[in-house]
Amino acid sequence: MDTEQEDMSPETALDKDPFQMTVEDVYDMSHVIGKDLMKISKEARGVTDLVADLQFKIVRVLEVLETLVNQSSLATEEMKMERDNLKGELERLVKESPQADQADLGPDKMVIDLTDPNRPRFTLQELREVLQERNKLKVQLLVAQDELQCYKSGVIPPTEDHIVTLENESIITSSPRGNDNSKDKSAIRRLFSPFRQDKQAQQ
Amino acid sequence: MQSPPLSPVPRDRLICQMPKCYTAESCLQYKTHFDAQVKSACQQRHAGNYGLKMSKVVMVGDLYVGKTSLINRFCKNVFDRDYKATIGVDFEIERFEILGMPFNLQIWDTAGQEKFKCIASAYYRGAQVIITAFDLGDIQTLEHTKHWLQDALKENEPDTCFVFLVGTKKDTLSEAECEQTEQDALKFAIEMKAEYWSVSAKTGENVKDFFFRVAALAFEQCMRKELEKNSHNTAQIGAGNLIQLEGNPSENKENDLQHSTNCC
Numbered sequence: 001m002d003t004e005q006e007d008m009s010p011e012t013a014l015d016k017d018p019f020q021m022t023v024e025d026v027y028d029m030s031h032v033i034g035k036d037l038m039k040i041s042k043e044a045r046g047v048t049d050l051v052a053d054l055q056f057k058i059v060r061v062l063e064v065l066e067t068l069v070n071q072s073s074l075a076t077e078e079m080k081m082e083r084d085n086l087k088g089e090l091e092r093l094v095k096e097s098p099q100a101d102q103a104d105l106g107p108d109k110m111v112i113d114l115t116d117p118n119r120p121r122f123t124l125q126e127l128r129e130v131l132q133e134r135n136k137l138k139v140q141l142l143v144a145q146d147e148l149q150c151y152k153s154g155v156i157p158p159t160e161d162h163i164v165t166l167e168n169e170s171i172i173t174s175s176p177r178g179n180d181n182s183k184d185k186s187a188i189r190r191l192f193s194p195f196r197q198d199k200q201a202q203q
Numbered sequence: 204m205q206s207p208p209l210s211p212v213p214r215d216r217l218i219c220q221m222p223k224c225y226t227a228e229s230c231l232q233y234k235t236h237f238d239a240q241v242k243s244a245c246q247q248r249h250a251g252n253y254g255l256k257m258s259k260v261v262m263v264g265d266l267y268v269g270k271t272s273l274i275n276r277f278c279k280n281v282f283d284r285d286y287k288a289t290i291g292v293d294f295e296i297e298r299f300e301i302l303g304m305p306f307n308l309q310i311w312d313t314a315g316q317e318k319f320k321c322i323a324s325a326y327y328r329g330a331q332v333i334i335t336a337f338d339l340g341d342i343q344t345l346e347h348t349k350h351w352l353q354d355a356l357k358e359n360e361p362d363t364c365f366v367f368l369v370g371t372k373k374d375t376l377s378e379a380e381c382e383q384t385e386q387d388a389l390k391f392a393i394e395m396k397a398e399y400w401s402v403s404a405k406t407g408e409n410v411k412d413f414f415f416r417v418a419a420l421a422f423e424q425c426m427r428k429e430l431e432k433n434s435h436n437t438a439q440i441g442a443g444n445l446i447q448l449e450g451n452p453s454e455n456k457e458n459d460l461q462h463s464t465n466c467c
Binding site for chain 1: 210211257259290291292294296309311321322326327328329
């Protein structure tokens, strides 16, 4: 781009959109006009004074133009910087306070940034299920640990006489197998295994 | 039907005498011995026919008061200085031998964070013991115990739960500071009909004594209920009233009374 511009003839500066103009373009124009004035004064000796006079006026106009263009491009640059700052500020605010967005959406809405790796993405029901699964496994682990302890201490663990269950997800129960009292059976999830019970072990 | 053996209860989980309360100013019961009926039933091993006793304990309270730390100190004898929020709920099963009988406590540890309340509250049901914990160094957490208790009681039948109020992080306070906070806490405990304890999971101070007290009271209540049910059943046969309606305890009490008057 830069090399192309250098190769371009200074005359093209005259064809430019005034709003796209830079100070360099003004210098190009000044160069072009200066060359023309030199040619004129070489050809016709009589008009030298007139040309010199005109030259002063033209220089003045070009100076005015230089100042204006300079100022306008400076202003544009400033505005660009201001725009970028504001953009950054806005992004920062959005990131820091999702509350601000919520206010716009109403109190029960939430904006989720889909690019945030820590964004909420699981439902309450899913968490509930994971917890229930964890609790079930922990009960099984405790039962297995205890059974292992039995074998280690040379006590034969009981067979199926008791079952340990996780009732209604929150109550662990242990009840004799084959009990006729089946009032809660439907709600009980059998977790297998014996929870050994007993007294002889101490004797 | 004699039950087969089970692995022995660890030596440090044997309870032979009713453990003492922390302060007489706020305690659930003053007597220093187990109920005589319960004791003799245990001696006769009658209770062996009733199946393994298991009581449900629920621990509630603000986040970061040290509910999990307290449970971990008792169940695993560890203390982790780093805070890790409990997600939803967790639980431990602790085995005891009380008056020669095996007894289990299922201790439910709930999350203190507001966002988990809807999950944790589903686990309040069927609690025999509710422990409301607060940080002795943060008076606000004491004030919140009332709400925690209310929420937990809502899920249970009235007058079926033992309530404990426990001040945690005792090690972070001087003796004078601790005493002062205890004065405030005792007022709360009395209002909440709770037994008061100050503990430290970090040093372990009072932790074992506290849980032994919980276990002993829960066990005694379990046994008493069982004995009541049994005597009730015999009474019914005696009264020729063989059909028993389930569920209404006040009615049952009336039947008991009737029977005893008939007898005399």
